[in-house]
Amino acid sequence: MAKSQAKSRKLEETLALLTPVRTDPTSEEAIVTLHQVLNSKSAIAVSQAAKIIGEAELYSLIPALVAAFDRFSINPTETDPSCQAKFRIAEALYRLSYSDEALFLQGIRHVQMESVWGGKQDTAANLRGVCALGLVKMNYPHVLSELADLLADPQPEARIAAARAIAYTATDQGVPLLRLRVQIGDQPSVISECLVGLLTLAPERSLSLVTRQLYARKASSLEDTELAEVAALALGETRLPDAFAILKTWWHQVKNSELRQTGLMAIAMLRQDDPLNFLLSIVTTGRLQDARDAIAALSLYRQDQKLWQRVCQAIEQRGDASLSIEKG
Template identity: 50%
Template sequence: MAKSRKLADLQQLLDRVQATLPADAAVADLRRAIASKQAVAVARGAKLVAKHNLRQLAPALMAAFDPFLIDPIARDPNCLAKASIADALYRMDCREIELFLSGIRHFQLEPVFGGRQDTAPKLRSICALGLVRANYEDVFVELADLLADPEAPARTAAAQAIAYSENRERGVPLLRLRIRVGDTPTVLADCFTALLSLAPHDSLSLVAGHLDASEPEVREAAALVLGESRLPEAFELLRAWWERTFEPNLRSTALLAISMLRSKASVDFLLAFLAESAESELRGAAAALELLRPNAELWQQICTLLAARGLHPDTLSERHRR
């Protein structure tokens, strides 16, 4: 009861702080909340520090972090405080390597119905970015471990951090290994994206090879990443995939990915598709066409082509949703 009253008092204090920041008195009260050792209040306080870029409170955040590593399930369930502290320090470009190392190595298995669940992937993910930004010399040792993390969100974060590093020499081999070993479609998508950002031309064939993966979700992920890349060479890869794909949803994905390229070749292909394809095929192009709507001149061409066939883009979208 006393603990809940203390937390309620801290929440009221933080309400006042939030309304009056960055006044000096509010900053002093915020410092007191961060030192409270109440995880919920500390987490909220850390977010306010980051929002207002109160770098003078960075030492207070750092001092608050380590105590939550002791008996962490009781003191900081769901890693709320630790993740918020790490995120605030990262956002303020505080290069606290020791704190980020503690965070990226932290696992917190909390009891849930039927077993235990790790609540620290978000913390590990934030700390990965923090170590990259801090130019930690052994960051790729930590990222290699994170890329093999038991939790998919952490592996996704590892791929994103590798891309953020812009280190082709050390990042590409890790990403290629993760892709070759296999993973969930979501993790693979981030690995594809990271790989194409670091070594676009050398990685096209590896990513394109997954257009024929056994899992439809992986095929879709590879197609959309190729579209997002806007690499000119991706057009022929996607066009060829569209031609050899017969599943309607995947054909729609192929058209969407082609539209994402925004190249002359991709636009010419889509215009020819609109002019020549059966109406049943056109319905699958609804999402692809929506991407082109902001280009007024091109949109007029699309509307004219469809009008000649007694159709309108909005009608296609409605039919596609049915």
């Protein structure tokens, strides 16, 4: 017990050193303190120091970050439980445009199995994800091979990061990888990131594939509903003119109330005149529940006084007292 208390007290003392550093992390005193903390054995303290270094863009501490990463890579389940120090270090190095692929390659391939209730759990998915971004940022020549492997990672968080990193490449060479992941299927959160990536890298060529996800199933289960939702929202984020016709047609056909709400929200996200006029027409003459959903979708523009005034006028034109509370 005494040893545990001493260790806890040491951690508190180390963390206390970082309190004044946050006020002015670029001062000479702060740099010395951050270097001192990076040399400590506390993964918690090092992770916090690394976060400060990345946010303050303290390039002079890159060597100390790399040394700490190497240190916590030895017997990692003991020295860096939950992989939090290595993740924050890699994140800081990514922010600092670190360009030595060895560390990021080590991180993107690192698996850290730790004991949890009922078995083992890999705690390094976030580390693999940020290292993927690091490799993209430094234009590592074989990055797509690494991202392909990561897109097949057992952990959904890593697959999401892989899809995000592929979009970050800003080249359509990664499009086939994302299309394959969508066609094979995955959790809706992963498919969502893949669809966003496809619509970022190759919007026109990807519209048909994204549209198929809207109609892929009958939306009879929660997962089916979520898949259609993420496809609709991905289309909304594109702001492509063709996306409005796709979403409008789908919305008129779908019966699920949640999907109808999502469809109107996606239409609002397009931020174009025709979609906004369509939503206003629903407020004025549509079914009562659809009108409520349209108003909720249009609330994205509540700070736009001119547009929100049009929403209020549409509510008044409808003349339904039950909608009056939506104007406030």
